[in-house]
Ligand SMILES: [Zn+2]
């Protein structure tokens with residue numbers, strides 16, 4: 001029993017420490033140059049005003065500023081902090097240009113209540129504290145009042161004022177604690193890994209990777225053994241404490257509903273049915289597959305949704321691509337199709353950015369409301 005406790009503790013620690021899945025990240029499509037309001041935050045007249053502002057910024061300052069609102073990052077199968085997602089989105093959309101890497105992207109995620117202003121790589125990190133201050137003082141307070149359009153509009157105007165140098169006269173507000181103290185923990189977490197990586201010696205990295213691999217392997221084996229042990233453990237009937245019997249596959253179906261039968265048939269979930277020989281009480285236990293080919297169906301909720309990805313436009317090293325995902329439920333025949341933008345390919349050899357569009361190294365600021 002004690003060893004099981006150690007195993008589960010290890011697992012819990014590992015699942016917390018494990019990085020986000022290694023699958024390619026999907027991003028929303030860029031359908032408009034300036035505003036992609038997927039969360040429908042803006043009334044038509046507000047969108048009009050913002051559009052005029054963004055166009056004027058590009059004409060007068062030569063800065064491509066793009067605003068995107070989303071309902072939730074979960075729609076893109078993302079569950080981490082907003083920072084890496086915003087950086088990835090910037091690099092998928094690649095606003096600005098390689099020569100003039102001064103584009104800006106504002107991302108607002110309505111239901112997750114997080115936002116971020118992401119800067120093109122030419123700004124470096126030297127504006128981060130000022131951007132964070134704008135987020136904290138001009139954007140988030142308005143979002144908290146539900147005034148999304150005003151928060152976005154004021155944020156855009158303030159950011160451009162700071163970045164185009166007109167803020168020099170306004171000087172840095174709250175000079176006492178340099179903005180560092182007012183930073184959200186989120187902003188600190190978003191610091192790019194690349195900075196640390198440069199400091200570690202190469203064999204340091206290898207050792208770390210090796211240690212993580214061994215730990216992951218040990219945890220997987222432990223989890224596997226724990227699972228087998230739990231699955232074969234004979235339960236007792238809650239009514240008469242008799243040891244229950246596991247039914248064979250042919251009798252199982254009497255106790256499964258139609259959706260569960262489909263799950264069992266396509267192999268997304270394996271069901272065990274235990275029956276009490278005394279009173280006939282039955283218990284059904286579900287054992288999902290480790291590496292699931294099937295997702296949960298949003299219509300019937302069974303793990304019977306199968307998805308296919310089709311590349312419509314392949315990503316290159318200087319532009320993101322477009323991908324379509326077609327999903328179909330094997331139980332209720334629910335069908336669903338959606339297009340996504342995909343991140344541009346990163347070339348390991350390039351010292352900076354290697355082609356057409358702009359890129360971001362993660363500079364900017366953000367927070368939650
Ligand atoms: Zn019983």
Ligand SMILES: [Zn+2]
Nearest residue numbers: 297300329332
């Ligand atoms: Zn379904």
